[in-house]
Amino acid sequence: MSRVAVDISVSLDGFVAGPNPTLEEPLGEGGESLHDWVVATRPWRESHGLSGGETGIDANIMAESIEKVGATVMGRRMFSGGAGPWEDDPNADGWWGDDPPFHHSVFVLTHHERDPVDKQGGTTFTFVTGGIEAALEQALAAAGDKDVAVAGGANVIQQYLNAGFIDDLQIHVTPMLLGRGVRLFDDVQKAPFRLTYTGVIESSSVAHLRLRIPK
């Protein structure tokens, strides 16, 4: 049975991106550093067509995350950083070039219709204008027995969380204070509510918190 999962790196003060994102610095000031631990791992490098990389706890966690996901949902801003009509978007092809690291179906939430794009390595981008529930249905159909990742950004994760669609959270808390930026949890509706830890894993550089949302 597929689960709907969020898997994301945050700063100790709860930010998934720093302030002032640009095309050159899509995660804002200091935001890219949240992912230093990811970029260092062998499984992440493999999925990006790169050699080398570290093995160990962080790598195992990344490998698990990659292996279990069969389809991804993301927001338009995570896809390209843009908004509005596609023809006006300077990054309309997305951040990842000809061979994106997903290697499965990716559903992009947008208000602007666009034909699907097939990339190398098994990644397809499908643009969904019917809202978060429609995108999730398509992703679940595409994922088979695997899970659906709600990748981001924070606003999209909050929409799915507030709609009650998220089953699992894996939050990688990096030991950094960003001070400002985009918070993972902001104005969560239906709060307060309790989650359940399914695991807390320490590595040398990150605290991996695994939680389940009771239904």
Place this chain on the structure above:
Amino acid sequence: MSRVAVDISVSLDGFVAGPNPTLEEPLGEGGESLHDWVVATRPWRESHGLSGGETGIDANIMAESIEKVGATVMGRRMFSGGAGPWEDDPNADGWWGDDPPFHHSVFVLTHHERDPVDKQGGTTFTFVTGGIEAALEQALAAAGDKDVAVAGGANVIQQYLNAGFIDDLQIHVTPMLLGRGVRLFDDVQKAPFRLTYTGVIESSSVAHLRLRIPK
């Protein structure tokens, strides 16, 4: 050598208290639940003159926290919930009755002068009008070889953090989303900066994150 430490429970979305604190519900809506794990432990109950309580990982962590602290600094609002002249404060004696759980010297930051108060069990309350640095100096002198705890509230912790006085953080992340309230980290200045994990400890109900702030 004494260290200056913050030891506090937060929700998964980073709140140390819920919204709308009152005299009856000083930690705001849902805030008291952040401390359920603490209240269940034997060392916490002992420090409060209560019998019984759980042993195990959480209890060991609480026992360590209690043992290593020789003096505490806190804000006026944490002490009584009030502000302004003491004679107008309905809770001027503080929350903890005749035998408070500290059993050491507590320094309360206030703008309003007041004579020290000696309580049973070794707790003294000293009211400091000279600012955060003066309070810390007095607390370090009182702590001997032990550590100084900057207990709260969040605003006081942020003041000490921004002034560069905090050495260690122990953050107990409870698996709850509060949605609104008082954030532990809000508008941290000098960010972005990196901390170092010194331990990540899982218990059945809480993720205990231990960090050091590089100097």
